[in-house]
Amino acid sequence: MPELAPHIASVPPSGIRHILELSFALDDVLSLSVGEPDVPVAPHITRAAIEAWERNETDYGPNGGIAPLRAAIVDKLKRDNAVSVDTEQVWVTVGATQALYQAMTLTLAAGDEVLIPDPGYTTFSMNARMLQAVPTYYSLRPENGFLPDLAELHRLVSPRTRVLIVNSPSNPLGTVFPRPVLEQLLEFAREHDLWVLSDEVYEYFTYGEPHVSMASLDTDDRVFSVFSLSKTYALTGARVGYLVTPPGLAPTMRTVQEAAISCVSTPEQHAAVAALIGSQDCVEDARLHYGDNLRQALALLDERGLRYLEPRGAFYLWIDLSHAAGGDVADWAERFLLTDRVAVAPGRAFGRTGEGWIRVSLASDLAQLLEGLRRLPAPPADA
Structure with missing residues (x-):
């Protein structure tokens, strides 16, 4: 039989998904490995999708998204992100995953280099390899407050570098980059x-540290911004996100959207409209819920003597298990799942710097x- 394209073999598998799939085959698992909101979807959001189905709104929609949704996103960006854009800069996508891939498709050619945070979300490097680009990792280390080291970035950049990826609030770390850091980047x-x-x-989802959108600081149209309704409104399965582009890319975006997805499901887009223009009480309730979970989780970790990074955003805990992992936290996480029936994400799944750490979902x-x-496992008393 014919062979697959050679570069496909270089795409790294997801260490998070490996744990999740393994947990599906087990009974009585405490699932803390994936960022799946445990709060219900607000009734006005589900009702909007149901009504769209009942109206038989199941035809193709515009490549960029239905007009009411794009307009709602433009309003939301101005209101909540201090970002002023026109409708043709907003492109509705199949979750943030497609938005990330779309932006990288637009900016990376084979052999180009992309600067990726380490630890960082797994899809960043997977996308790069899918596009035959080269991931170059910049470290987010405890000794630097898990913030980027500008000196390291200057050492890593090369004539082939085309893209810098920034993730704030961070998955998996929960760090929120302060405005001066974003300005430096x-x-x-x-x-x-x-x-x-x-x-x-x-x-x-931030706790004591305001979120600042990079596009609000952009003065020369170089920022692509990726957003999603999945985590905010507990709509992970609805698959609605959006990509905000620099101006002037509308003709290109229509082409690449058609080639990739044509358009996002219309009923789910109506749910997204309801989410954005309706009551935001569900978002605040979720934030308070995750914040309460965080406070109680940190108290327990302190009591047990476990080292962690206190998150300022997202809904994850980054916990140091180096005392138990034996230099291979992925192997430890699998054994821990099999023996103790707890699913956690191994830090190594997010990059080399994550070795010895785990990510636990607060949702x-x-x-x-x-x-x-x-x-x-708690660390030894004399550790």
Whole structure:
């Protein structure tokens, strides 16, 4: 039989998905490995989708999204992100996943290099390899407050570098980059004439640190911004996100959207309209729920002597299990799942710098979350 394209073999598998798939085959698992909101979808959102189905709104829609949704996104960006765009800069996508891939497709050619945070969301490097681009990893380390090191970025950039990926609030770390850090990253991008891809999926979930959109600081049209309704409104299965482009790309975007997806499901887009223009109480309720889970989880980790990064955003905990992982946290996480029936994401799945750490989702029933944390091995008393 014919062979697959050679570069496909270089696409790394998801270490998170491996744990998740393994957990499906087991009973009585405490699932803390994936970012699946445990809050219900607000009734006005589900009702909008149901009514669209009942009206038989199942025909093809515009490549960029239905007009009411694009208009609602333009209003939301101005209101919540201090970003002023026109409708032709907003493109509705199949979740943030397609938005990320679309932006990287537009900016990376085979052999180009892309600067990716490490630890960072797994899809960043997977997308790069799918496009035959080269991931170059910049470290987010404890000694630097898990923030980018500008000196390291300047060492890593090369004539082949085309894109800088920034993720704030961060998945998996929960760090929120302060405005001065974002300004420094944009200045770095200007100096080296790079595109910036800003992943802002967790924009509404911050704790004591305001979220700043990179596009609000952009003065020369180099920022692509990625957003999603999945986490904000507990709509992970509806698959509605959006990509905000620099101006002037509408003809190109119509072409690439048609080639990739044609359009997003119309009933789900109506749900997204209802989410954006309706009551936001569900978002605030979710933020308070995750914040309460966080406070109680941190108290338990302190009691047990486990080291962690206190998140300022998203809904994850980054916990140091190096005392138990034996230098291979992915192998440890699998054994921990099989023996203790707790699914956690191994930090190594997010990059080399994640070795020894795990990511735990706070978007969970509180009792299940705390029980899962109690089963984590505590460090030796003299550690």
